[in-house]
Amino acid sequence: MHLRHSHLTLMGMTVALLCSAVSCAAASAPKLQGIYSNMEPSVEQGELIGIEIFILPHVRDDAVAYVALIQFADGLPMRPQLVDLSIQDDGISFSAVHPVEGEIEFTGSIDTEGLTGRFDALGEVSLPRGESIWQWGASGR
Incomplete structure (x- = not known):
């Protein structure tokens, strides 16, 4: 025993x-889902500059899939757009429509610090994980 x-x-x-x-x-x-943003106000010029990406999960065909709400700002915030994400191993990619460049492709990855990668027409980008610029009023920033 x-x-x-x-x-x-x-x-x-x-x-x-x-x-x-x-x-x-x-x-x-x-985790993939979250807010990634380098969007900042230009106090001197009264403009908004940067990119904000909000990644959200959903269920498609009994599996978890992801979409991203993307907003570009080059002086003024552009209309946000919802795009499907492609997930491969440790990377992500998607297509979006930039107000000046037209359709652009993004390829990159996400780690605990944020989202980094390259837009084919805009170059390298690093978007820290955190709050949306649109939440600043709520957090007292």
């Missing part, structure tokens, strides 16, 4: 360690 309990205790400890390792690995992977 004593040997049987030792075996069950060892198996229980093994399962607990395995579950702990899986949850730690899952916790270290950054």
Whole structure:
């Protein structure tokens, strides 16, 4: 009997360690959903400059998929647009319509700090994870 309990205790400890390792690995992977923004007001010129991307999950064909609400501002905020995201391994990509450049492609990745990548017509971009500029009034910024 004593040997049987030792075996069950060892198996229980093994399962607990395995579950702990899986949850730690899952916790270290950054979540895709969130707000990524480098949009800033230009106080001197009274303009708004930058890009804001809000990634949202949804269910499509019984699987989790993602869309992004994207807003460009080059003096004035442009109309936001909803685009489908393509997720590959550790990267994301999408197409959006820029008010000056027309249809542009983005390819990049997300980590705990934010979203980084390249718009084919605009170049490299780094958008920190955080609040939307449109939330600033609520947070006292």
